[in-house]
Amino acid sequence: MINIGVFKFASCDGCQLSFFEIVEEILKIGDINISFFLEAQSKNRFDEFDISFVEGSISTPEDIELIKKIREKSKKVVTIGACATSGGIQSIRNYLNYKEILEYVYPSPEYINSLEKSHPSSDFIEVDYELRGCPINKKHLLEVINSFLLNKTPNLPRYPVCLECKIKGNPCVLVLGKPCLGSITVAGCGSICPSYNRGCYGCFGPIEKPNIEHLQEIFKEKGFKGDMFEDILTSFNAYNRTYREQYEKES
Amino acid sequence: MIVTVEKSQLEKLFNLIKKEYEIVAPVLREGVIGLSAVNSLNQLPFGYTEVEEKNFYRVEKSNDKYMFSYIRASFPYKRFLIPPEFTFLKVKRENGKLAFEELTIEKKYAFFDVRGCDLRGIEVLDNVFLKKNQHPDSYYEKVRKNLFIVSVTCRKPSDVCFCYSMGVCPKPKRGFDILITELDDVLLLETGTEKGEKFVKKLDYRDAREEEIEESKKIEKNCIKSLKRSLNTEGFPEILYRNIESNIWNEIGKRCFACTSCTQVCPTCFCFDIVEKNNVNEGLSERVRIYDSCFNPDFATVHRFNIRESIASRYRQWYMHKFAYWVDQFGEFGCVGCGRCITWCPASIDVTEEEKKIRKL
Amino acid sequence: MVENPYLLKEAEIVEKIKETTDTYTFRIKCSDSFKPGQYNMIYYFGIGEAPISIAGFDGEILEHTIRAAGDVTSHIDSLKEGDLLYYRGSYGNFWDLEIAKGKSLVLVSGGLGFAAIKWVMEEAIKRKDEFSSVISLYGSKNYDSLLYTYHYEMWYREIDFKITLDNPDPRWKGDVGLITELIRKTKLNKDSIVFMCGPDPMVKFSVIELEKKGITPDRIYVSMERHMKCSVGTCGHCMFGPFFVCKDGPIFRYSEIREFFERKEV
Known part of the structure; x- marks a missing residue:
């Protein structure tokens, strides 16, 4: 019997929904007990976990305490989705003036007690596996559970979207004239967007050595307008380690 | 046999082949010529042609009267010989013992319209998987054995083609069952095998005239003359070996995304990975072959350490394999000059331009 | 019809010997044919395959020494006596003792690389009259990582067998230092034939030492390790310069691979 916990921090709940999509498979496996999952059940127990799945970014002091507690009580900690893995779309604020944003968004900012930055779990604890994406691919959830068993x-x-895109037999949408981040984005989504003739907007986050500079040049050559490149780069995975390092190097 | 038929006979030929084979042919889909199983000759992109350049592709109406006005599909036939992903072994565990179920690919394909480059590509794969391998690949062999090939002579090249540099002729000399050359008024059919002859004999044909054969040769000559790109292979492997440490690889590495596109559109790139797909509760595990690429960061790992960490070294591996290592391994180049890697490289890297730079080192 | 190269064969584990904390030698009942230096692909259900060099075969019992280094090897190491092992092989070329006839045979190994040398060493012991001498130099990181300790007494008796430990240990009275130092200290003939297996850096630096003794790279044979997935020369993973390590190797004459071996990221 393996004991699973599903936790949520600052996020939209979308990745947790993937669990509902694999209910049948989980039931078939049989030996699984989900003892903590606030979104799905009213009785929850916080004790010891074989695997803890963590959704959402760490954005308050209480979050830091909780994520550390989860780590302490879990054999494996697996982040699910762009928020927990890379800070999420809310980490756009990490590159802006925190105070200004706070005053802009909240009429009484003095009641807000949040961290200046939106953090991935890995900023505070050791993470065993990171599932990428906004949302994650349910196949990866199953792969993690099966692999644990x-x-x-x-x-x-770890390879880019292009490989799975080509395996599917898609022509390259970037060559065909659409802005696509597939070549610097890690695979796993099943190359959904290019399969529907749209450019990848990088929701799975960057590969290990993204050639950002040259892709930016190609975007320019292709005449894609203005800040489009930075806009997509600094969305779902804005605070990803790779982009963060790049940003810190530049500034 | 070399015979001539009216252009209208093409449909009859197609339908005769269809009775015995599953036909795979070029089709136009969402503005791109791809390959697909087809039922009717009308599905072929007659009357269209593609405009190809570095990192650029567009299909437009052709302004000539020919059926075979298009050039070739955007990806090669290899995915029908070795599927991109397939289970080759099913393993079941019962009472500590394993039972294996060997899965085979039961396909009887006819490739309808294989151009010279892709025909050569199949020949290269034959050597990798069967002829020059002491452990021939049974999966490849099964599909290959049943394969029927209809080749077509190219009337014109695309702007990225450099087949002639790689020893490939627009009018293939071997490796086909039937070769079609579209002349101004008729089709010239040449057969390469008895299987091919059997079909052609059922058509309304007459012996080819001397001037028709001449016309087909002229078409080939004109096609070769119109090639815009070339790659000088003379002594190129030695030049590459000499420049294995050159800075040019770092320079290319700054442009390359390691996106793997070139390897996937290449008719000869054959690398694959083997992964296990598990169904824990049923005690089942499938062994799956899936296309891989030397640009994949997990490709050359030994104990989780990637031997080719830099993108530059991965590009060098790919390029040197095509133009140097392959010659040592199989006595031929691993490139057939189809130019697809030039069109479909989103980083705008052109193997023929790089050849010229490497020669100047 | 071509035979399917991926079919697995079944064999029973008759003995499991603990070598170190994470390494076991499996003795497997098996009536196949193997040669020293070759390897098998060993499969574990649901996990995958790993290339494992053949550490011995006497016509009935096959030996594999396996360190739990990755997922596959960890699972194989959990197998017990009486369990079935699934493999395909044998693959690759072999240590050709004929080359060394009448000459001094020098075996150099480091770490688990010793498993790829052990069988040819045993063969050399059986045929030691055919060589002017047989010298075996083996480097191990620690005292606790020494392999085949139960054979040492016999090997010390039969040939010039020398061990060096990278790290000193109170229980160890022999040589301490890197294998390169042991090579330096040992008297070797210029016309020796060397068979070597170990990590890439060890090979590189050992060759330098051997060259200082006048042993040229064309007399040095090296067994290499690369990412072998299919082992039949088609998946491309083990490619190394113009070679497929799985089928052109794993053993190479050093003079033929030097230009690739000593370069980064080939």
Whole structure:
């Protein structure tokens, strides 16, 4: 019997919904007990977990305490989605003036007690596996659970979207004239957007060595307008380690 | 046999082949010529042509009267010989013992319209998987054995083609069952095998005239003359070996995304990964072959350490494999000059331009 | 019809010997044919395959020494006596003792690389009259990571068998230092034939030491490790310069691979 916990921090709940999509498969496996999952059940117990799935970014002092507690009580901690893995769309604020935003958004900002930045879990604890995406691919959830049962490393891609896109037989939408981040974005989504003739907007976040500079040049050459490149780069995964380092290097 | 038929006979030929094979042919879909199983000759992109350049692709109406006005599909036939992803072994565990179920690919394909470059590409894969391998690949062999090939002579090249540099002729000399050359008024059919002859004999044909054969040769000559790109292979492997440490690889590495596109659109790139797909509760595990690429950061790992960490080294591996290592491995180049890697590289890297730079080092 | 190269064979584990905390030698009942230096692909259900060099075969019992380094090897190491093991092979070329006939045979190994040398060493012991001498140099990181300790007495007796430990240990009275130092200290003939297996950096620096003794790279044979997935020369993962390590190797004459071996990221 494996004991699973599902936790949520600052996020939209979308990644947790993936659990509802794999209910049948989980039931078939049988040996699974979900003892903590506020979104799904009214009785919850916080004790010891084999795997804890964490959604959402860390954005308050209480969050920091809780994520540390989760780590303490869990054999494996797996972040699910762009918020928990890269800070999420709310981490756009990390590059702006926190005070100004606070005053702009809230009529009485003095009641708000949040961190200046929206953080991925890995800023505070050691994370075993990070599931990318906004939202995640439910196949990856199953892969993590199955791999735990089999005592093996889950098979999560590190290659770019282009490989799975080409495996599907899609022509390159960037060559066809659409802004696409596929070449610097990690695979796993099943190349959904290019399969529908749209450019990838990078919701799975960057590969390990994204060639941002040259892609930016290609965007320019192709005549894609103004700040489009930065806009998509600094959305869902704005505070991803790779982009963060790049940003810190530049500024 | 070399015969001539009216252009209207093409449909009859198509339908005769269709009776015995599943036909795969170029089709136009959402502005791109791809490959697909087809039922009717009308599905072929007659009357269209593609405009191709570095990092650019567009299909437009052709302004000539020919059926085979288009050039070639945007990706090669290899995915029908080795599927991009397939389970090759099913393993079931019962009482500590394993039972294996060997899965085979039961396909009887006819490739309808294989151009010279892709025909050569199949020949190269034959050497990798069967002819020059002491452990021939049974999966490839099964599909290949049943394969029927209709080749077509190119009337014109695209702007990225450089087939002639790689020893490939617009009018193939071997490897086909039937070769079609579209002349001004008729089709010239040449057969390469008895299988091919069997079909052609059922058509309304007559022996080809001397001037028709001449016309087909002229078409080829004109096609070769119109090639805009070239790659000088003379002594190129040695030049590459000499420049294995050159800074040019770092320079290309700054442009390359390691996106893997070139390897996937290449008719000869054959690398694949083997992964396990598990169904824990049923005690089932599938062994799956899936396309891989030397640009994948997990490709050359030994104990989780990636031997080719830099993108520059991965590009060098790919380029040197095509133009140097392949020659040592199989006695031929791993490039057929189809130019797809030039069109479909989103980073605008052109193998023929790089060749010229490497020669100047 | 071509035979399916991926079909697995079944064999029973008759003995499991603990070598170190994470390494076991499996003795497997098996009536196949193997040669020293070759390897098998060993499969574990649901996890995958790993290339494992053949550490011995006497016509009935096959030996594999396996360190739990990754997912596959960790699972194989959990197998017990009486369990079935699934493998395909044998693959690759072999240590050709004929080359060394009448000459001094020098075996150099480091770490788990010793598993790829052990069988040819045993063969060399059986045929030691055919060589002017047999010298085996083995480097191990620690005292606790020494392999095949139960054979040492016999090997010390039969050939010039020398061990060096990277790290000193109160229980160890022998040589301490890197394998390169042991090579330096050992008297070797210029016309020796060397068979070597170990991590890439060890090989590189050992060759330098051997060259100082006048042993040229064309007399040095090296067993290499690369990412082997299919082992039949088609998946491309193990490619190394113009070679497929899985089928052109794993053993290479150093003079033929040097230009690739000593370069980064080939």
